[in-house]
Amino acid sequence: MKQIIKLGLITLVTAPLVLLADMDRCVSCHGVDFEKHALGVSRIVKDMNETEIKAALDGYKAGKGGAMKELMMAEVNLGVDTDAMAADIYNESRTPGFEEPSDEFIFQKRLNVRSLHKLKENIKKAKKEDMKKISSQIKTTAFNMYAYDKVLRDKVKFEDFQAKKLTKEDILNTVTEVKKCIDHTFSPEAMAKCEVPFMNLAGNLVKNEGNMMKAKGIKNKAPLFTGEGAVDLSKYLEEK
Ligand code: HEC
Secondary structure (H helix, E strand, C coil): CHHHHHHHHHHHHHCCHHHHHHHHHHHHHHCCCCCCCHHHCCCCHHHCCHHHHHHHHHHHHCCCCCCCHHHHHHHCCCCCCHHHHHHHHHHHHHCCCCCCHHHHHHHHHHHHHHHHHHHHHHHHCCCHHHHHHHHHHHHHHHHHHHHHCHHHHCCCCHHHCCCCCCCHHHHHHHHHHHHHHHHCCCCHHHHHHHHHHHHHHHHHHHHHHHHHHHHCCCCCCCCCCCCCCCCCCHHHHHHC
């Protein structure tokens, strides 16, 4: 717990603004201390030195990288200062994230509440033409929840996802309810239960898009991310 607060503070103090918003997102693929092969393909960033990290980031910025470089090109948005980002990633990977198992729950809860809060604010002020972006944000958030939460993974059935007509109000209500629900949880089990309706919401959106693409005669493998820098991640979800 103390470690988390410390980590949060370090990030607040040292991170440039662009990074601040995004750094939490990295854990779903790279692990809390960048100790994993992201999606089974990246190098273990924890084992890289700062120069190597910077070289990788500069690569993504220039559109170069491995088979899944598009994903990281979306992360390393064009304006980012790769010197500062590499230093941050290096420090983050050397600062242990979790001391106790319960820390993982607290971190995940904080991350969820924060992403859902941001989402709620975005939905509130969204105009009709913004809803595509909102849909993409919902799917990204759902992907991060799913990738990171082991308990949730056993509760989600992709084959049950259905197309469903949704209004902006429906979407806002679900996000509000899910956030409130997660806010009041004290165990991974309880949190996963709260997350299921959010996964179903993302599932509705994916199915709606699938149908729309079919109607337009576009060949479709339900994309989970849409918009600029989009990568089809559905195959990774199915493999789990
Ligand atoms: C959706 C999953 C995902 C997220 C989220 C993500 N990454 Fe990655 N990351 C990857 C994948 C996959 C690769 C390997 C890409 C390739 O093929 O070059 C990678 C590669 C990297 C590398 C270079 C490692 C190497 O293999 O050379 C760094 C550094 C990195 N990511 C940092 C970050 C940071 C920092 C964040 C958060 C701001 C982040 N990543 C968010 C999936 C992700």
